[in-house]
Amino acid sequence: MPNLLSLNSYHYRRGGSDVVYLEHEEMFRSLGWSTAHMSMHHPKNIDSPWSDFFVDEIEFGHDYGVLDKLAMAAKVIYSVEARRKLGALLDRFPASVAHAHCIYHHLSPSVFPLLRERGIPTVLTAHDLKIACPAYKMLNGDGICERCKGGNLMHVVANRCVRGSLAVSALVAVESAVSRVLGLYKNNLSKVVAPSRFYKAKLIEWGWDEDRIAYVPNYVQAERHVPNFKPGDYFIYFGRLAPEKGVATLIDAAISSKSPLKVVGGGPLEEELKRRAHGSTVEFMGFRSGNDLWDLVKGSRAVVLPSEWYENAPMSVLESYSLGKPVIGANIGGIPEMVVSGATGWTFESGDKEALSACLDKVLTLSDESMEKIGRDCRGYVESEFNSGRYRDRMLDVYRQVGVEV
Numbered sequence: 297m298p299n300l301l302s303l304n305s306y307h308y309r310r311g312g313s314d315v316v317y318l319e320h321e322e323m324f325r326s327l328g329w330s331t332a333h334m335s336m337h338h339p340k341n342i343d344s345p346w347s348d349f350f351v352d353e354i355e356f357g358h359d360y361g362v363l364d365k366l367a368m369a370a371k372v373i374y375s376v377e378a379r380r381k382l383g384a385l386l387d388r389f390p391a392s393v394a395h396a397h398c399i400y401h402h403l404s405p406s407v408f409p410l411l412r413e414r415g416i417p418t419v420l421t422a423h424d425l426k427i428a429c430p431a432y433k434m435l436n437g438d439g440i441c442e443r444c445k446g447g448n449l450m451h452v453v454a455n456r457c458v459r460g461s462l463a464v465s466a467l468v469a470v471e472s473a474v475s476r477v478l479g480l481y482k483n484n485l486s487k488v489v490a491p492s493r494f495y496k497a498k499l500i501e502w503g504w505d506e507d508r509i510a511y512v513p514n515y516v517q518a519e520r521h522v523p524n525f526k527p528g529d530y531f532i533y534f535g536r537l538a539p540e541k542g543v544a545t546l547i548d549a550a551i552s553s554k555s556p557l558k559v560v561g562g563g564p565l566e567e568e569l570k571r572r573a574h575g576s577t578v579e580f581m582g583f584r585s586g587n588d589l590w591d592l593v594k595g596s597r598a599v600v601l602p603s604e605w606y607e608n609a610p611m612s613v614l615e616s617y618s619l620g621k622p623v624i625g626a627n628i629g630g631i632p633e634m635v636v637s638g639a640t641g642w643t644f645e646s647g648d649k650e651a652l653s654a655c656l657d658k659v660l661t662l663s664d665e666s667m668e669k670i671g672r673d674c675r676g677y678v679e680s681e682f683n684s685g686r687y688r689d690r691m692l693d694v695y696r697q698v699g700v701e702v
Contacts, residue, residue, distance in 0.1 A: 297328045297330060299329065299331070299390060300321065300329050301386075301394045302321045303334045303403060304334075304398055305398050306338060307336070307350070308338065308341050309682070312611040316514060320421075330389075335351075338353055341423055341694075346385065346389075349376065358414055371402070377406075378403045378406055379406045379410050382407050382410055382411075384571075386416075387525060391416050393422075395418075395419045396420045397420075398426075400424055401468075406480070408481065408485065412483075417695075418486050418698075419488070422488050422608075425498060425606065427481045427499065428445075430452045430469065435540055437456070437460060438455070441455065441602070449472055450469065453466050487508060488504065489512045489691075489694060490509050493511055494629050495606075495629075495630060496509050497635050512687065512690045513686075516683075520618075525620040527598075527669040528669060530558055531596060531598055532560065532600070533601070534599070535612060537563030537564065539565060539604075542646065542647065543602065545652060547559075547576070549602075550576070550648045551578070555653075556594070556662060557579070558578075558581050558592060559573075592614075594619050594620070596621055598621060598641065599623050600623075600625075601623055601626060603631060605629070606629040606630075607626075608629060609634065610631065614678055615633070620674060623674075624644070624658065625641060625643050627645055639673055640674045642659065642671065663671075
């Protein structure tokens with residue numbers, strides 16, 4: 297059986313991309329593959345027999361001293377430590393294929409040339425748009441931004457595209473310039489996996505060859521969830537409370553339509569959003585996870601995903617379907633290709649609170665019988681189209697294409 301090396305910045309379930317990284321490794325281990333992983337040390341990491349090869353922690357939010365900041369900046373641009381530790385890992389684990397997830401700014405793309413030098417085909421799952429856009433979201437304080445498409449990375453600095461910080465944006469611009477000059481991505485990656493057709497098209501638009509990109513949608517193990525097809529009397533949003541998520545637009549729409557709404561999650565906009573919703577039918581539930589979260593979703597009428605950036609292939613859509621709930625999604629990024637309008641949910645123009653308000657009104661007036669049927673169709677759709685078997689087969693095909701004997 298082949299040997300799979302998985303690389304990711306975090307070795308715990310921090311976000312959707314980290315879940316994909318961990319479950320992908322678990323899937324191939326269950327198929328009989330030998331597996332290893334490389335990541336960054338972090339207090340929340342799950343136990344790993346390979347932790348001796350993890351790199352030192354870098355967290356942008358920490359209060360570093362001047363020397364630490366300089367060392368961190370160097371690692372963000374090109375991590376000699378990551379390359380050295382990867383070399384030591386490969387001496388013990390002769391990988392047949394390497395599969396990278398979100399490694400930017402922590403492991404850094406410095407690992408890719410070494411993998412190519414060792415003759416190891418390397419696949420990258422594009423959980424975001426970093427290999428095209430330096431800021432990885434194609435987003436700044438003014439909204440969607442594609443100014444760097446022509447190659448001028450100074451737009452990142454001028455618009456403070458990363459964390460609204462001049463210093464961090466300048467660092468990322470330098471890191472991206474170095475990566476491009478050295479060809480760290482394009483010269484060393486064997487294949488890029490795009491979880492949405494939208495991301496595949498966007499990467500091609502930004503200069504990637506079509507034959508280098510494979511469309512492999514995410515999956516969810518629906519059998520792990522017990523659905524509730526009975527429609528509730530409230531809408532729910534669960535996720536990060538950040539500007540690009542469009543929660544402010546959702547709150548305005550819920551107030552306008554007098555729709556009960558539960559907001560689950562935390563983030564930088566939490567207090568501002570609470571002030572915006574004061575005295576309305578909007579209820580903030582705080583951060584929830586596991587069964588606490590799923591019970592809230594199962595009690596809802598529909599899940600709302602009001603994003604205002606290029607979402608990729610949100611796991612929240614698949615999780616909602618697994619729980620028997622339709623999705624009201626913004627018509628942006630990869631969302632509309634996951635929501636079958638009128639069958640598994642509804643779409644509206646991103647950022648349009650009047651259109652979203654009208655959509656909420658429509659869903660509130662549908663009969664419980666109609667909503668229950670839609671919920672059952674959601675469950676059937678995710679079971680047939682986004683299951684682990686289809687993901688496995690597609691990923692095996694990707695590995696065959698890069699020369700792995702599977």
